[in-house]
Amino acid sequence: MVVLCGSLLAQQENVSSQGRSYVEFEPLNTVVVRPGVITPVQFTFHVKRGYHINSNKPTTPELIPTTLGFTPPPDLVIAKVQYPAGQLTSFPFDPTQKLSVYSGDVVVKAVIIPQRAAPTGTYTVHGEFKYQACDNNACYPPKKLPVQFDLKVSKGTRKSTRPRPNRQSPNIH
Amino acid sequence: MSVVVVVITGLLFLGKSFTPRPPGVAQASNNEDQFNGKPAPDFELPQLGAKGKTLKLSELKGKAVVVNFWATWCEPCKIEMPWLVDLQKKYSGEGLQIIGIAMDDTDDQTISEFAHKMGVNYPVLKGSEKVADLYGGIDGLPTLFFVDRSGKIVEHELGLRSLSVIEANIKKSLGSSESARAAATQ
DSSP: HHHHHHHHHHHHHHTTTTTTTSEEOOOOOOOETTTTTOOOEEEEEEEEOEEEEEEEEEESTTSSSOOOEEOOOTTTTEEEEEEOOOOOETTTTTTEEEEEOSSEEEEEEEEEOOTTTSSSEEEEEEEEEEEEEOOOOOOOOOOOEEEEEEEEOOOOOOOOSSOOOOOOOOOOO | OOOHHHHHHHHHHHHHOOOOOOTTBBBBTTTTHHHSSSBOOEEEEEEETTTOOOOEEGBBBEEEEEEEEOTTHHHHHHHHHHHHHHHHHHHGEOOOOOOOEEOOSSHHHHHHHHHHHOOOOSSSEEEHHHHHHHTOOOBBSEEOOOOOOSEEEEEESSSSSHHHHHHHHHHHHHHOHHHHHHHHHH
């Protein structure tokens, strides 16, 4: 038993950044959509304290931008992915240069467009949040964080937006 | 008694699990004990901008070698690079050879052009996961391994260190004139 605990302890010591994640995804409640109705959605990521990731538009071309992409089911489109503006920040390793980064909470917005023919039902949508993290002294290899959420296509109550003609009782004069 | 042992070991395990390693502080790698004093793992990698040439670490025996793992997307690496260029100039006469190992996924030409723009005056090799694994799996960049003339790792740094620390490690790898003579006669 002592040997087992010792070996578990040793394994903890050897965890490298290759298995480490610097960003967490905040799980989403099931998103309910109706065919033909554009539905806004937002995805929240938490960058771990002490680290930062490049924004979607880093200041130099060599830097790896943060991106979010999805592989939605057929008849469903996820579009207009909108990233927050990066914070222009300088770091101790080069106080003269400002980098466009995200730290803390990162909220990425998008819209879901179910086609009119989208069948009803619940789907799991898979995606990937790609980022590259650094701290004040070192940078860590680029990572791909799997993202998924449940999406329910519902017929819902049909609400017509066309003006209805006034209906009068034939008995009213 | 055995219950007491299990509880104590469990508490030690939990303590280690929840002790965060502070970010933002340059530190020696987890593999410091694994490598210092041991022979630097040999490797052969393609040399960028050298038309099919490769470079093998063991061919540099007799020289003090600095193995620098870096990438074009690593901002601290760009701070360190000009220092390495100056140190290569300063100590090449004493037998220093710096080699850069680029851990980029991007194409060779982009890496070569970047290194040229930075004024790099030492060989730049295209890195691989295999070589990174030989060196304990490169946790972060920049990572420097300082290798003495006999091929042993004398120091290892993960993250950006100051110029003075890097220079001190280079002097350590160059060693005394006695060890230099001993290495030269091997």
